[in-house]
Amino acid sequence: MLTSDSLSRRHFMLLAAAAAASSPFVAQGAAASQDGYLKGRLYKTLKIGMVKAGKSLEEKFALAKEAGFDGIELNTPGINVEEVNAAIKATGLPVDGSVNAGHWSVRHTDPDPAVRAKALESLKEALRQTHAVGGNTVLLVVGKGSDGPEEEIWKRSIENISKAIPLAAELGVPIAVENVWNQFCYDHGGDHTQTADKFVKYIDEFDSPWVGMQFDIGNHWKYGSMGDWIRQLNKRIIKLDLKGFSREMGKFTKIGEGDLDWADVRKALAEIKYAGWAAAEVAGGDLERLKEISANMDRVFGLTMQS
Helix, strand or coil: CCCCCCCCHHHHHHHHHHHHHHCHHHHHCHHHCCCCCCCCCEEEEEEHHHECCCCCHHHHHHHHHHCCCCCEEEEECCCCHHHHHHHHHHHCCCEEEEEECCCCCCCCCCCCHHHHHHHHHHHHHHHHHHHHCCCCCEEECCCCHHHCCHHHHHHHHHHHHHCCHHHHHHHCCCEEEECCCCCCCCCCCCCCCCCCHHHHHHHHHHCCCCEEEEEECCCCCCCCCHHHHHHHHHHHEEEEEECEEECCCCEEECCCCECCCHHHHHHHHHHCCCCEEEEECCCCECHHHHHHHHHHHHHHCCCCCCC
C-alpha cells in the first residue's frame, strides 16, 4: 500500500526509474503493448480544489484516498505546512506536488520588472513549501502571450524563472511548466495540425534537469496530436495533467469523453517509457464524483481490463 513514506520524493523517483528500466515491455520494445504498460507505473493524483466534500484538510485527503487516488496536489504558497503534514500522517496520502498559486495574474512574462520579481518570489516560496510537505514538483504557468511579442516574453520568462533553478536543485523539487491556453508556444487561432516544436525549444533553453513539463494531455488536443506531442517532448515530461476535450464540440469534457485519441496517448507514453504521476484537472465534487474521475483515469490509461 502506498504511504507518504514509501512515496517520498527520492524513493518515488528511484522507483519510477527502476520500473522503466526493468520492464519486460521496455525490453520487447514499447510498441509491444501500449495497453497495460502503465499498470504499476502511473500514479493518480488530483487538485485539492476538486475535493468539494470534507470540512477539514484531513477529511479531504481521506476522501481522495478512498476514491482511489495515490496522491494530491496543493496550491502554494499559502498552505499551512504543519496542517498538511498532519493530514499526510493521518491518512497516509502523500502530496505529490503543487500548483504555483497566482501564476496567471502575477506572471514571469509581465513587462513590469516589479511584477516579475513578485512572480519569482512566489515560485521560490512555492518550492520551499512543496518541499516542506514532501512534494516533488511545482506546476507553473509561465505567463501570457498578451504580455508582448513572443521573442520578448520568451526571454523575460526564461531569465526570471532561471533565477529559481538553484533553489529547485537545492530542494530537489523540479519546476514543471504546464501547456495551457495562454497564447504562448502555439498558435491560439490555429488548427489541429500544430506540433510541440516551440515547447521543446522553450524547455531546452533552460538547459537544466530541474525544469520540465507537466504536460496537460487535454489542453492542446484542439491544436495537435497529443500522442505526437508526447513523443516530441519525451523525457522533458516529468508529470502529466489530464482532462477530456472534444474538437467536434470545441469544449473540454470529462476524462474519456470527447474525441481525444487516448489509444495513441497510451502508445506514446509507452514509447517514451513514461513512469510517474498523472493529475486530474476537471470539475470535482463529492466522493461519488471523485470515484468516477478515478475510474475514468483507470480506463483511459489502460489501468483496468477495459481500456
